[in-house]
Amino acid sequence: MADNTHLLALEAFLAQQPSIKYVPPSSPDFDSMGQVWNASGAGTSLAVVQPQSALDVASLIKFLKSSLIPFTLRSGGHNLEGRAAVDNALQIDLRALNTVAVAPDRKSATVGGGILQGDLGKKLWEEGLATPTGSVPSVGYTGWATYGGYGPFSSHWGLGVDQIIGATIVNADGEIQAVDQELLKGIRGAGGLYGVIVDLTIKVYPLTGFLAGPIIFDSTDIAKTFIEFNTAYTNLLDTEGLPPQLTVQPIVFNSPNGRVLAALFVWSGSEPEISAGKRWAEKILSLAPCTMNLVAPTTSPEWLAGNAHFPMSAYGSSWTHNLARIPQNVAEVIGRNIARLPSDPATMFSVHQLRGPSVEGLGAGEDSVFATREPHYMLEILGYATVASAQEEAERWAAQMAAEIEEIDPRNVLPTAYISLYNASRGGLPDKVLDKVYGPKAEVVKALKTKFDPEDLFRLAVPAID
Ligand SMILES: Cc1cc2nc3c(=O)[nH]c(=O)nc-3n(C[C@H](O)[C@H](O)[C@H](O)COP(=O)(O)OP(=O)(O)OC[C@H]3O[C@@H](n4cnc5c(N)ncnc54)[C@H](O)[C@@H]3O)c2cc1C
Secondary structure: OHHHHHHHHHHHHHOOOOOOEEEOOOOOOHHHHHOOOEOOOOOOOOOEEEOOOHHHHHHHHHHHHHHOOOEEEEOOOOOOOOOOOOOOOEEEEOOOOOOEEEOOOOOEEEEEOOOEHHHHHHHHHHOOEEOOOOOOOOOEHHHHHHOOOOOOOHHHHOOHHHHEEEEEEEOOOOOEEEOOHHHHHHHHHHHHHOOEEEEEEEEOEEOOOOEEEEEEEOOOOHHHHHHHHHHHHHHHHHHOOOOOOEEEEEEEEEEOOEEEEEEEEEEOOOOOHHHHHHHHHHHHHOOOOEEEEOOEEOOHHHHHHHOOOOOOOEEEEEEOOEEOOOOHHHHHHHHHHHOOOOOOOOOEEEEEEEOOOOOEOOOEOOOOOOOOOOOEEEEEEEEEEOOHHHHHHHHHHHHHHHHHHHHHOHHHEOOOOOOOOOOHHHOOOHHHHHHHHHHHHHHHHHHHHHHHOOOOOOOOOOOOOO
16 A cells, blocks of 8 residues: 555645656556566556656655655666666656757757657757767667767767766755766766766767668578678778777667678768768678668768667567677677577677777776776677567577577676676676676775765666665
């Protein structure tokens, strides 16, 4: 009955706060508003509320603290474990905080804490600007950037986490607070652990030209093609190197015609560099037998919108490793496993590479708790399915692939893993998970928590602390 008491208390509070949108479980909008990406990990929220301003968030947090109602924070809802929807916890939907204000010097912008990547990319493009985001438009920018933020711009401008130069939070006392350098270090990697991020100030860059699209490789013998591509790509990196504007993300997915290996090609450079980008597309497609080249000049909003076909929800869980390299023996294991990829459209494999400005030694690293700064490949082994009945097969496939990669070359697996892909519920006690994702910086994460949220008001935030 505690839930009913909580709901009644919430409704009494909201009656005095008409600006906060309220979606009770009885509302026809409850399922669509409250739905998060991971359909099997998510719980049933107490209700959904959507504050319209930082002041709304502040009064909500004060109320929730005094009434002891548990709550989650939600932007895009794409946490891979479904952590933004927890049984009987109020879901605070931050998506109405979606403003973008570009600074007069056009080197930074202050963006609402609930903005989605697609909306951010569009608004910046209209200003002739860009900032690193991922590829899927419905992912929340704050959730993506503050926990790391790998994506097709990171070789050019760095990870999402390295773009953050300021933040405003609603803290554990329900006060709106401009974040100082000490806490900013924690937000850069541990995200919403210390408060509700109502805005972030981030670096932005001039960009008026954009070249992107998938290069599809002959996938008849997908294992052979992957090994061939990997060998040629590694040679290219070791001999010629890749220009910073270019990101190549190998991905294996199920198309209507069967499983496919593609390289997602993104070139973030304005004219006259676009011509160089076209030459690089030719080079990448020659790395393995190519069946289709869809790389073309586009705009970043069009490209983001074109990626919206990604499944909007799925059942299952993810596995990940950070690898120092992908040598032949590992490529063979990957090849063998992608050849037996289950056929559901949400079961996938993909590789992000960290190179460029976010690598330690190039100036990045000291001011964040994001741990994995050596050049590496972050593997996304997505054991998901669009239907519950295919979840078990997808997870079994992903677990086996992850285990075989670790077994074949354990010293190549870096000790730290990416929090957004690492499944905390399989990782053991919170301390063990914190060590896995933050390495030697776990102590900083915990010390900041003790200082800024000693009562653990934000206990349902990612990551779990105890
Ligand atoms: C389809 C898909 C594609 C993805 N692609 C990539 C990718 O290319 N690169 C990559 O690095 N990752 C990627 N991810 C992982 C993704 O970046 C993380 O799961 C991210 O945290 C999701 O953010 P969100 O706001 O959408 O999720 P939510 O579930 O809404 O939020 C996740 C957590 O972030 C915190 N949070 C969110 N917003 C705030 C805020 N304003 N204030 C305080 N705390 C907040 C909360 O603790 C919340 O529980 C992808 C995930 C999916 C499902």
